[in-house]
């Protein structure tokens with residue numbers, strides 16, 4: 001009986017470990033991982049920006065020219081990141097709608113309060129949106145590919 005109990009515990013622990021690994025692996029392979037962690041869209045390991053702090057106002061927009069791990073070209077072509085304006089627009093609209101639902105529908109604030117809050121939050125979150133929109137834009141065109149290790 002004791003052996004059976006130990007076996008069940010052993011299977012349980014292995015299954016949980018396996019599930020943890022597979023969840024972590026699949027999350028690391030998603031676009032969300034690259035966007036949120038600000039990682040290279042190709043290998044998801046090299047950093048995309050020189051600083052991880054969006055409120056380091058001197059350096060928050062500084063990107064590496066190439067991935068320091070896999071060598072993926074982040075510049076791609078002249079004016080490549082003009083397209084990030086579309087991503088920025090999409091993020092801003094999504095944020096506005098979410099904020100509107102929370103403030104006006106769920107919490108019964110007036111529309112003018114919503115507009116003022118939205119404007120202030122947009123100013124405060126500008127560096128974050130700037131960085132996210134570039135990451136979203138490059139992730140549309142570059143797919144994840146696992147690094148071959150020797």
Ligand SMILES: [Zn+2]
Pocket residue numbers: 040041042043044045046067068069070071072
């Ligand atoms: Zn890379």
